[in-house]
Amino acid sequence: MAAKREREEVGLGEELALVISSETTVKTLVYLVERAGSPKDIGLALGIPTPNASHHVKKLERLRIIELIEEREVGGTIQHIYRAVVRPIVSTEEWGKLGLAERQRYSIWIVRMILADAAKSFSANLFDARYNRHLSRTPMVVDAEGLNEVAEIQNRALNEIIAAEAASTERRAKSGDPGMDLIAAMMCFELPEPSDGLKRGNN
Numbered sequence: 001m002a003a004k005r006e007r008e009e010v011g012l013g014e015e016l017a018l019v020i021s022s023e024t025t026v027k028t029l030v031y032l033v034e035r036a037g038s039p040k041d042i043g044l045a046l047g048i049p050t051p052n053a054s055h056h057v058k059k060l061e062r063l064r065i066i067e068l069i070e071e072r073e074v075g076g077t078i079q080h081i082y083r084a085v086v087r088p089i090v091s092t093e094e095w096g097k098l099g100l101a102e103r104q105r106y107s108i109w110i111v112r113m114i115l116a117d118a119a120k121s122f123s124a125n126l127f128d129a130r131y132n133r134h135l136s137r138t139p140m141v142v143d144a145e146g147l148n149e150v151a152e153i154q155n156r157a158l159n160e161i162i163a164a165e166a167a168s169t170e171r172r173a174k175s176g177d178p179g180m181d182l183i184a185a186m187m188c189f190e191l192p193e194p195s196d197g198l199k200r201g202n203n
Contacts, residue, residue: 039080
């Protein structure tokens, strides 16, 4: 078991701002949310030199977003294996403390990742391969309280989704099922004018 290291305390707002200040740091965090790995693994996945990957790993570790979980001896050298401590989710209150530019930078990156994931799924003919996959688009007109209610519903759904993943992990551990890679994405945002195109629907 790896020894714990001393890290300075950093507020959540500062933490997120530091992470999203670099696209490569965000990519490193996403990698370690999805799987454990070393700076070398991350460098190969992102196409950057290992020392560069190590720099971003150290930044995330200092912020306590990731942690060292294992030290492996590989070819006479010690590889440090890291994993995200928690999913990169912030509360509405903490999110509200960030400036608009900071929130937009993070949101744009997440939307880009969602679009990239969807394109990859379509390319592999997997997006519609299962009849029980979910896709919906629901334009609405609400007041400020209605926006809050919709966002709260989605927050509760996210918590249930995370619980469902945990339950699935337990079942797979018993059955030996390798599982499938899945993306669950939700969005709720204001538009400057009524939406064009398909007004309502899910399939």
